[in-house]
Amino acid sequence: MNAMTRRMTKAVLVVVMAAGLCPVADAEPRTHYDVDKAPWPCWRGPYGSGSAPSTGLELVDDLNKARPAWKSGDVIPPSSPPGGRQKSSIRTAFWSGGYTTPIVAEGRVFLVTWRPAGRKDWFYTEEDLKLSPRDNRNPAGKRSFGSDDLVLCLDAGTGKTLWKRVAGHGLLAKGYKQGVHQGICYYDGKVYAMGTSGLLYALDAATGEPVWEGRTSVFGLVEKRRKSGHSNPGGNRPVIDGSPAAIDGVVAISQGTVTAFDAKTGKQIWADADKKSLRTGSRTMLNFWQHQGRGYFYAAGRLWEAKTGRLCWEIQGAWDGVFSGDFLVAPLKTDEAKDGLVMACYRITPEAYELVWEVPGMGRLPPPTIHDGCVYAMFGEGAAGAKYNRGPTLCIDLLSGEVLAATETSVRAHVYTWGYVPMAADGRVFPNMNRPAMLNADPKDLRYFNGTGHGGENPAEFPPSEATGAAYAGGFLYVRGETKEDGGRIYCYDLRAKTE
Numbered sequence: 001m002n003a004m005t006r007r008m009t010k011a012v013l014v015v016v017m018a019a020g021l022c023p024v025a026d027a028e029p030r031t032h033y034d035v036d037k038a039p040w041p042c043w044r045g046p047y048g049s050g051s052a053p054s055t056g057l058e059l060v061d062d063l064n065k066a067r068p069a070w071k072s073g074d075v076i077p078p079s080s081p082p083g084g085r086q087k088s089s090i091r092t093a094f095w096s097g098g099y100t101t102p103i104v105a106e107g108r109v110f111l112v113t114w115r116p117a118g119r120k121d122w123f124y125t126e127e128d129l130k131l132s133p134r135d136n137r138n139p140a141g142k143r144s145f146g147s148d149d150l151v152l153c154l155d156a157g158t159g160k161t162l163w164k165r166v167a168g169h170g171l172l173a174k175g176y177k178q179g180v181h182q183g184i185c186y187y188d189g190k191v192y193a194m195g196t197s198g199l200l201y202a203l204d205a206a207t208g209e210p211v212w213e214g215r216t217s218v219f220g221l222v223e224k225r226r227k228s229g230h231s232n233p234g235g236n237r238p239v240i241d242g243s244p245a246a247i248d249g250v251v252a253i254s255q256g257t258v259t260a261f262d263a264k265t266g267k268q269i270w271a272d273a274d275k276k277s278l279r280t281g282s283r284t285m286l287n288f289w290q291h292q293g294r295g296y297f298y299a300a301g302r303l304w305e306a307k308t309g310r311l312c313w314e315i316q317g318a319w320d321g322v323f324s325g326d327f328l329v330a331p332l333k334t335d336e337a338k339d340g341l342v343m344a345c346y347r348i349t350p351e352a353y354e355l356v357w358e359v360p361g362m363g364r365l366p367p368p369t370i371h372d373g374c375v376y377a378m379f380g381e382g383a384a385g386a387k388y389n390r391g392p393t394l395c396i397d398l399l400s401g402e403v404l405a406a407t408e409t410s411v412r413a414h415v416y417t418w419g420y421v422p423m424a425a426d427g428r429v430f431p432n433m434n435r436p437a438m439l440n441a442d443p444k445d446l447r448y449f450n451g452t453g454h455g456g457e458n459p460a461e462f463p464p465s466e467a468t469g470a471a472y473a474g475g476f477l478y479v480r481g482e483t484k485e486d487g488g489r490i491y492c493y494d495l496r497a498k499t500e
Helices: 003-010 126-130 217-227
Strands: 067-071 103-105 108-116 145-155 161-172 184-187 190-194 199-204 210-215 245-247 250-255 257-262 268-271 287-291 294-299 302-305 311-314 322-324 327-332 342-348 353-360 369-371 374-378 393-397 403-406 423-425 428-430 470-473 476-483 487-494
Touching: 103 184, 103 470, 108 184, 108 190, 108 487, 145 190, 145 199, 161 199, 184 245, 199 250, 245 287, 245 294, 250 294, 257 294, 287 322, 322 369, 327 353, 342 374, 369 423, 423 470
Parallel strands: none
Antiparallel strands: 067 487, 103 108, 108 145, 145 161, 184 190, 190 199, 199 210, 245 250, 250 257, 257 268, 287 294, 294 302, 302 311, 322 327, 327 342, 342 353, 369 374, 374 393, 393 403, 423 428, 470 476, 476 487
16 A cells, blocks of 8 residues: 555544434445346446446456457447547537446446537537637537437347437537436336437337426526527536436436426426535436335435425435445545545434545545445545546445545546446456556455556557446446447447356
């Protein structure tokens, strides 16, 4: 361990339980999904923990040993302009297609993205991309243009396109607007996809036929600006972030405030009552939690009852979190954490929450993942606001907060895009798919495997990706990537160490 890791390990704070909650809490992951049918139905997986159902499979010990299984036939607009991110703040380009992550259910892979269409007032040129955002000649400050929202369904075994649905309501705006980030989930035979103008689409998972469309709070703002002739109806910031989540017959989406719909009919059931924007703004990822047969939604420290919208409680300073049983783990901003955040664990009920432990961090912290009773967290190195996380990856015991193991350093993770989060499956941890890497999840032997692009190049055969995550099902990893030769695609890799 390096010096910073040793300081973190020694600084673990274990908080004694108060009398308000039951002394015994269930830490086992639980879900309302049939994990055999829907092994990765939404952004953080079937448990809301960032971990896939265990299959007992032995996986490869090197991503270079992963075998390409297929790549999608349909070209998906890449998430960044050709050549990667621009040094200036011009992040939107005519060819950009958002950062959405694929999901897997019913033997199919689903993805929502978008492609430019309709109004085409201008194109970026190489010279445009060199201009400062403050330069009056910068086209990002002058126009926006239209797009088609696109939902794709692929066969999970072959990559063959089974159906695709195009909706013409999309909008690509100037500046930082790059479309949705984690905008699709599966629930009860339907897929729910977030569009770029603030519409939530419900589609039949088998056929792609539209079932209903729901309007979020963002849609009204965009339409008002568009009808008034506003040159930038989508706004200067990415207002279309967040993933739909579904439980108890309700599907909800966080767009600064949370809007919930009847999953069958699309009728709006409730919206965040106080209309107060969530603490982390539009980049707030909705998650779900199940307790004693009832469903709840969580975002940015708040917990709502799914069916009624009742605000159960709010943890001041908490960010996006993950669940395992009756435990919530999330980055937390406190008065003491002047150099960044802490990773905090709470024992929760619908009525109350209690802090169990904190692990101090430095810099910003993406949400963690919970796998086999351990929390895996990527810790930033440096002061708050640092652009990249390059600190250690810690393995923390879920119940006690003891730091069981730590790597010397972590792969680089872009902290401005909150979707870059770790995921875990069958004894492996994938810190983020922007720079594919893989760790051995064993606390007694926590380490990056050789050849996984750790701190350097991507593994062989793995294309660069600006997507926010990946999906895992039965030994196969589904990622979104892009190359000069292929353009944007979905790629499937066989991670099984042994095949029959």
